[in-house]
Amino acid sequence: MSKIELTRNPFIKNTLKSRYPQLAVFIVMLVGYIFAILAGLLGTPVGSHNFSIVFVWIAWWGILILVAVPFFGRGWCAVCPIPLPGEWLQRGAVLSPPDKRPKWLNLRWPKALRNIWLQNISFLLLALFSSVLLTTPNITGIVLAAMLFAAIGLSTVFERRSFCRYLCPVGGFIGLCSQTAPIELRIKDKQVCVTCDGKPCYNGSQSGYGCPWDVFPGGLTKNTHCGLCMECIRTCPHDNIAINLRPFSDDLAKPSRRIDEAFKAFIILGSAMIYAGVLLGPWGTLKDATYNVGTSTWFMYVIIFLAMIFVILPGFFALGILQTKSILPLKQRFASLTNSLIPLGLMFWVAFSLSFVLTNASYILAALSDPLGLGWNLFGTASAAWQPMLTSILAPMQILALVGGLIWSARTAQKAANEARTSSIPVIVYCFIVTLVMLWLLV
Amino acid sequence: MKSRFILLLLIMTGLVVAFAPLPVQPNAPQERTFRVEAGQFAYSPSELKVNPGDLVAIQLVSTDVVHGLYVDGYDISIEADPGQTKTLSFVADKPGSFRFRCNVTCGAMHPFMIGKLIVGSNNWFIRSIGLAALATIGVIVSVKQKT
Numbered sequence: 317m318s319k320i321e322l323t324r325n326p327f328i329k330n331t332l333k334s335r336y337p338q339l340a341v342f343i344v345m346l347v348g349y350i351f352a353i354l355a356g357l358l359g360t361p362v363g364s365h366n367f368s369i370v371f372v373w374i375a376w377w378g379i380l381i382l383v384a385v386p387f388f389g390r391g392w393c394a395v396c397p398i399p400l401p402g403e404w405l406q407r408g409a410v411l412s413p414p415d416k417r418p419k420w421l422n423l424r425w426p427k428a429l430r431n432i433w434l435q436n437i438s439f440l441l442l443a444l445f446s447s448v449l450l451t452t453p454n455i456t457g458i459v460l461a462a463m464l465f466a467a468i469g470l471s472t473v474f475e476r477r478s479f480c481r482y483l484c485p486v487g488g489f490i491g492l493c494s495q496t497a498p499i500e501l502r503i504k505d506k507q508v509c510v511t512c513d514g515k516p517c518y519n520g521s522q523s524g525y526g527c528p529w530d531v532f533p534g535g536l537t538k539n540t541h542c543g544l545c546m547e548c549i550r551t552c553p554h555d556n557i558a559i560n561l562r563p564f565s566d567d568l569a570k571p572s573r574r575i576d577e578a579f580k581a582f583i584i585l586g587s588a589m590i591y592a593g594v595l596l597g598p599w600g601t602l603k604d605a606t607y608n609v610g611t612s613t614w615f616m617y618v619i620i621f622l623a624m625i626f627v628i629l630p631g632f633f634a635l636g637i638l639q640t641k642s643i644l645p646l647k648q649r650f651a652s653l654t655n656s657l658i659p660l661g662l663m664f665w666v667a668f669s670l671s672f673v674l675t676n677a678s679y680i681l682a683a684l685s686d687p688l689g690l691g692w693n694l695f696g697t698a699s700a701a702w703q704p705m706l707t708s709i710l711a712p713m714q715i716l717a718l719v720g721g722l723i724w725s726a727r728t729a730q731k732a733a734n735e736a737r738t739s740s741i742p743v744i745v746y747c748f749i750v751t752l753v754m755l756w757l758l759v
Numbered sequence: 760m761k762s763r764f765i766l767l768l769l770i771m772t773g774l775v776v777a778f779a780p781l782p783v784q785p786n787a788p789q790e791r792t793f794r795v796e797a798g799q800f801a802y803s804p805s806e807l808k809v810n811p812g813d814l815v816a817i818q819l820v821s822t823d824v825v826h827g828l829y830v831d832g833y834d835i836s837i838e839a840d841p842g843q844t845k846t847l848s849f850v851a852d853k854p855g856s857f858r859f860r861c862n863v864t865c866g867a868m869h870p871f872m873i874g875k876l877i878v879g880s881n882n883w884f885i886r887s888i889g890l891a892a893l894a895t896i897g898v899i900v901s902v903k904q905k906t
Binding site (some may be wrong): 362363365368447448449452490594595596597598599600601603604607672675676702704707708710711715718719722723726727730739740741743744747748751752755756759 | 766773798800801803804805829830831832834855856858860862864867868869870871872873874875881884886887888890891892894895897898899901902905
């Protein structure tokens with residue numbers, strides 16, 4: 317299947333070029349985000365009746381994992397409200413570039429931190445407290461507020477969207493998985509970029525801002541760090557930027573050899589497996605251990621969680637590929653072949669989220685009418701009863717997701733192995749084994 | 760041509776694995792009674808195994824706050840006040856593995872208060888192992904063909 321340029325359609329192109337449609341969505345998202353913070357801090361402590369828990373961890377998470385990431389990659393980042401206040405402050409404008417920009421520090425992000433290790437750490441930090449975070453409204457409120465203020469703070473010190481690019485706990489996850497999405501932003505003709513004066517897509521111009529994600533679109537070959545903010549479509553004087561529809565996981569045919577991204581793949585895979593066991597399993601002792609933060613059992617959980625992600629999963633993976641021959645040294649082969657785990661990791665999260673979201677989605681109606689749990693009934697749905705949805709077809713859907721993910725990853729492993737001139741069979745067998753574990757946990 | 764034939768064969772085998780009836784051990788239906796204690800945020804015992812056709816009675820005893828028990832797939836539920844015992848009776852006429860979960864908000868970890876009811880064998884799990892194995896073999900065969 318070849319690529320289809322969506323921006324050839326004048327309606328799509330004009331909608332993306334104009335700042336107003338995106339601003340309208342931004343404002344709705346920002347209002348919702350601030351309301352989620354307030355609901356978390358001021359509303360009922362009962363999570364299943366509080367807007368912050370229900371809309372963030374059920375509605376938003378469900379849409380993100382089941383729709384946005386698989387089909388639109390970083391589509392969520394294009395409308396995420398977290399960087400907005402900081403960015404507006406940094407730019408001194410809400411819409412087009414102003415004549416005079418405010419004088420913030422505008423520093424370059426430190427070179428040693430230009431990777432996704434901080435995102436790996438921030439994701440793991442949230443993951444280790446996830447039982448509390450997912451169920452306690454005021455903790456969710458505090459974390460959402462902390463992310464907003466961190467983004468504002470970083471915008472006044474560092475240039476562009478440093479928070480999104482290097483710190484956002486969800487950003488690294490979405491970025492890596494966005495490589496599987498059937499949508500991309502790319503240049504049309506490389507030569508046009510080579511001869512372009514001033515590179516306004518990266519440096520900015522009167523038409524728009526330089527890439528907020530610190531990416532030069534002319535060199536873009538993967539979705540990982542492109543936030544789909546559409547700024548380069550506005551600034552390119554040669555109409556050389558396109559949004560394309562493409563085959564799924566096109567980026568993974570050219571695997572990355574970055575070790576920070578390799579470990580992100582294990583974080584995605586491992587955390588889905590741990591959550592499936594802890595949150596959806598029948599083991600009460602495990603649930604207690606994850607919820608009672610600071611106790612000895614919680615520390616045991618932390619050790620097991622980190623060992624699983626940094627030792628057990630990568631250890632078995634490395635052992636599997638150790639004996640294979642390749643033109644690449646082991647470290648590069650390890651990083652390169654790890655890319656194959658990304659589709660499986662995404663599908664692990666899809667299978668986990670299906671169970672979590674479908675059984676709890678009915679809380680959305682009640683929380684819509686009574687978002688703070690104060691006895692309101694704004695839309696007449698406050699007394700909507702809890703009712704799990706589609707539980708009779710949940711298992712087949714999860715099997716479809718997991719076996720589909722296994723095939724997807726195995727096929728990706730074939731391509732990655734061809735690149736590294738090595739055998740894909742150890743990776744395929746590894747994918748099979750972890751899929752069996754996930755099937756046992758979920759089905 | 761050969762690879763198309765193999766693909767067709769794998770798809771056909773996959774359909775058989777997914778939908779063919781599995782052999783069942785004939786067991787005369789029995790009356791099965793379980794005393795299940797519900798406390799924040801777990802059931803004890805948390806896994807119940809019965810045979811298809813059994814008449815199941817779950818005596819739910821709540822040890823702290825009000826708890827409930829809702830069985831996925833069967834769409835039946837019960838609630839018990841602290842110290843009280845309530846009984847949920849039903850015929851286990853749907854084979855497979857089903858989660859049961861608390862249906863009364865009972866505290867922070869309430870959405871994750873979950874147990875498991877296994878009626879006969881967990882057919883979906885058995886089929887899923889077959890499908891995963893078949894998928895793996897299929898991809899490995901295609902790798903071997905290309906090399």
